[in-house]
Amino acid sequence: MKVQLILMCIFFSFHCVHCDECTKLDISITQKVEHEGFHRNILWLIESTHTPEQKWFQSDCKFSIKQDIPNGMFVNPDEIADLNRTGELISYIDGIVDVEAPAHESQEHIIYVFLNQSDIERASITLPVHMRYQRSQITGGYGKVLLRKPSLLMLCSESSKRACVRGLKVEAPCDETAHKVCIWKNFSYQALFDEVELYVPVGDLDDYPLVSIVTLLLGCTGCIYILSVLSTTPL
Ligand SMILES: *[C@@H]1O[C@H](CO)[C@@H](O)[C@H](O)[C@H]1NC(C)=O
Ligand SMILES: *[C@@H]1O[C@H](CO)[C@@H](O)[C@H](O)[C@H]1NC(C)=O
Ligand SMILES: *[C@@H]1O[C@H](CO)[C@@H](O)[C@H](O)[C@H]1NC(C)=O
Numbered sequence: 322m323k324v325q326l327i328l329m330c331i332f333f334s335f336h337c338v339h340c341d342e343c344t345k346l347d348i349s350i351t352q353k354v355e356h357e358g359f360h361r362n363i364l365w366l367i368e369s370t371h372t373p374e375q376k377w378f379q380s381d382c383k384f385s386i387k388q389d390i391p392n393g394m395f396v397n398p399d400e401i402a403d404l405n406r407t408g409e410l411i412s413y414i415d416g417i418v419d420v421e422a423p424a425h426e427s428q429e430h431i432i433y434v435f436l437n438q439s440d441i442e443r444a445s446i447t448l449p450v451h452m453r454y455q456r457s458q459i460t461g462g463y464g465k466v467l468l469r470k471p472s473l474l475m476l477c478s479e480s481s482k483r484a485c486v487r488g489l490k491v492e493a494p495c496d497e498t499a500h501k502v503c504i505w506k507n508f509s510y511q512a513l514f515d516e517v518e519l520y521v522p523v524g525d526l527d528d529y530p531l532v533s534i535v536t537l538l539l540g541c542t543g544c545i546y547i548l549s550v551l552s553t554t555p556l
Pocket of ligand 2: 402
């Protein structure tokens with residue numbers, strides 16, 4: 322009996338320490354992709370479904386969005402660096418970005434966008450991206466690029482009151498300087514959108530020689546015609 326009581330006390334004290342420590346957060350993300358063609362904007366609206374408790378804002382927890390950029394598109398490092406400098410998009414690009422390369426010669430990269438605590442109540446983020454030229458095909462038409470859903474990562478220091486989260490651990494840069502790697506938690510958010518496929522026009526580059534020969538021939542024919550008309554017209 323005594324032992325049972327002691328065990329129960331231990332259990333409840335642990336339990337209460339635990340429930341006092343973490344703040345419940347429910348976060349939803351809405352995603353939209355703006356524009357057609359080669360220059361797009363990915364828009365994210367991040368919202369808490371209820372106002373977080375006050376103690377959340379006293380914590381040192383922070384969030385970041387990790388977006389995989391598939392080889393069919395890229396973020397332009399110069400453009401992102403400008404937004405980073407002005408504070409509009411605090412971010413870090415992981416990977417080497419060749420802005421000239423076509424899709425089939427390119428590698429994926431990752432962009433991390435860093436948020437702060439107040440951002441988690443409601444924030445909208447705009448990420449400019451660019452589609453890459455696809456390998457040309459005889460048929461032309463459209464190429465498809467799958468944009469995977471972003472991951473929402475959370476980082477709290479050991480001592481702080483953290484959000485209740487059971488996500489898996491993810492290694493990612495601690496901040497935009499990426500001097501250190503931290504162990505973040507993969508926060509499961511409510512995605513109010515589906516994974517999207519973006520369509521890119523595919524150039525008929527293989528037809529290029531044919532097109533230029535035809536154009537040249539048409540041009541010559543035109544010239545000859547005009548010359549012949551001119552030379553036969555009585556002056
Ligand atoms: C958090 O970000 C918002 C804009 O995204 C900014 O206005 C605010 O100053 C930031 N707060 C802190 C503490 O950095
Ligand atoms: C953003 O600025 C920090 C320094 O303030 C820099 O270390 C980081 O590389 C920059 N990120 C990008 C994407 O340019
Ligand atoms: C985080 O979890 C989601 C859903 O389980 C998963 O799709 C995503 O790949 C994870 N992200 C990372 C960086 O592990």
